[in-house]
Amino acid sequence: MSEFESGAATPASLENASPDGGKKAELDGGVSFDLLISLCKRRGFVFPGSEIYGGINALYDFGPLGVRLRRNIRQSWWNRMVERRGDIEPIETAIIMNREVWVASGHVGSFSDPLVECAACHRRWREDHLEDERRARGKTGAGCPECDGTLGESRKFNLMFRTFLGPVQDDLNEVFLRPETAQGQFVNFANILNSTRHSLPFGIAQTGKSFRNEISPGNFIFRSREFEQMEMEWFCEPGSDREWFEYWCDDRFAWYVDELGVRSARLRLRPHTREELSHYSAGTSDVEYLFPFGWGELEGIADRTDFDLGAHQQHSGKDLTYFDPATNRRFLPYVIETAVGVDRTLLVTLMDAYDEEEVRGEKRVLLRFHPAIAPFQLAILPLSKKPELTGLSLSLVERLRSRWSVDFDQTQSIGRRYRRQDEIGTPLAITVDFESLQDHAVTIRNRDTMAQVRVSIDRLEVAIGEQLAEAAQRVLARARGELPVN
């Protein structure tokens, strides 16, 4: 465990956590969870799951804006990982897989830790770690490492959701909801190889839901029991894995800054220490973001060696080797994995985009989304609800919807509507007024600068394109630290 994960986010621990103390002042603070949770519910990003029944622990529903944001995040990942390259193939595998998959992967074994609980202090221990814990505290005997209390019966604590395939609830029919999507890639490695004519190196990518019965979920949607992953498995020649590992670390880190517009000052790439490394990994680095509770992982990039393919080959008895015609050699490829959480990315884009400023003595709340991920890129706002303006406005809505995601709002005053759009991060608002009927021009108003320009309806698409590009540049400059952090 790292020093950063052990403590609360006290100012002191944040100082320790900061690799370069110079950024400390900027790194402190940020939007609070309470404020964000409230905004998410009020505006329709995230709702508590099953709310009218009192909710359900650590599960959430996504509202109209949240869904749009999620889709855009997924799309951004998809574009970078699949669409703009030729060497990564997509796949979608079933959430429920043959039970043996999880035996081979090690999840049935290592995901079901035997836990014992102290009757006195109620602390829980992993049974297989008891000796280490006692030694660390200089204890002897069979009691609780902390308080010497009596330990209870050993219980299996399986992090995988269990269910039954078919109507008979029999242990023979036991199956699991996947705790990660990656095994779908490994299990289909031979299928992809045979159906796509790829030679090494190449990747297989998948987005989809995963499920884990976390012991302690929390921090809003940060750790949920149902979550969505975007995972890519990169198959390469043994010996080239270190190089590819570095490549993917750089590439994945860049995604957050260059495409999502997350401020680099709040991001870091942290290599795992030797003790942290998983049994399968020859090296792992996490992309982390500075949350109010401290640094938290968004993405893990891991050199998984040939562990997974080897395990599946052995367990299934099927040949999963790759034949290299150039060298006439047959071998198990090594794998670099990049694994991101959609929900965590959504949380980060919200937190990082959140900003407040004072305008004429009033607080203005805005989300400085990159236009590519904003739920709406445009809002059409008639200055008045008069039918003439409504008609023209709706025709613009229809026209622009073929290219952008457009919101339409004609309730209440124009000032309110600007603020409302600011709060959901719409980069541009297009205002239709009475003069528009005469001069065939409308006003484009900018979320970040509140500046307005009058443009002819004839060249509206061009003007919008330019302004969105400009807005994107502004967000990216902020992300790279070329503009003041706030």
Add this chain to the structure above:
RNA sequence: GCGGGAGUAGCUCAGCUGGUAGAGCAUUUGCUUCCCAAGCAAAGGGUCGCGGGUUCGAGUCCCGUCUCCCGCUCCA
């Protein structure tokens, strides 16, 4: 599971020592040729988490229960 905090309108909260619910914001409607949470006028919305108990009477006291949030072997 343990410790701490909290459950009252969509959101944020008020409601003192018990007397059958309020504010701000938000939402909706109307009027105003109306460009930065504008003005005026209205409206909708709560069995005060749930169940018991004490009491003539309970958001307010007691018991139970559920849920949420914050801390302790998580790695998306």
